[in-house]
Amino acid sequence: MQDSFDVTTIIFLALAVFVIWRLRSVLGQKTGTERAPFKPVDRSRTEPQPGRSEGDNVVRLPGADRALPERNAETQARDWRGIAEPGSAVARGLEAIVQAEPGFEPRAFLEGAKGAYEAIMIAFAKGDRKTLKSLLSREVGDAFERAIAEREKNRQTVETTFVSIDKAEIVAVDVKNRVAQVTVRFLSNLITATRNADGVVVDGSAEAVVEVPDVWTFARTLGTRDPNWQLVATEAGA
DSSP: OHHHHHHHHHHHHHHHHHHHHHHHHHTTTTOOOOOOOOOOTTOOSSSOOOOOOTOOOHHHHHHGGGGHHHHHHHTTTOOOTTOOOOOOOHHHHHHHHHOTTTTOOHHHHHHHHHHHHHHHHHHHHHHHHHHHHHHHHHHHHHHHHHHHHHHTTTOOEEEEEEEEEEEEEEEEEETTTEEEEEEEEEEEEEEEEEETTOOOEEEEEEEEOOEEEEEEEEEETTTSSSSOOOOEEEEEEO
């Protein structure tokens, strides 16, 4: 009896081992349908994947572009209060910039434009070519260079003091081929005087505050790493 029990036990144990071995051999095989481990961002990849632009962690899903019109409709309702009238050409131009660069903020842009306006005016008065070069397009830079050279030839100097910038408003926006141009009308109060070699004021006044309207256009290629806008056109404002 004991021997029969032992033989039966051994047989069942052998069957159990065989079954376990078969299960492991089957479950351990890869069928080609397993999911890869989830990774929020795979930083080891160096080549762009299909549907992915280089440096972009978002894969463009098939049909995803169909969601764009709805998103555009939402952005058209954006509140540009104090910057542009709803539905105006300026508002549409600002929306085009935001579509290309969601981080663009018109109010911050205007603050930067005011800083650039003052910096350029002072640099021009001092003949600071280095500062002007980084802020002006080639065409505007050439025009400023000619004016500075003519002034130096005549041994004249310019003194400019900013009293205030009373207004800076966006009056036009144009986006074409990813190049954005934003035109700003400035209204500033300055003290400006041009002196000859003897120090005599030959233009302007060294004491009087004058109101100066200017219309300047700044441009930048959207989507680039360089965040700086350059002055590409100037005209006297009314």
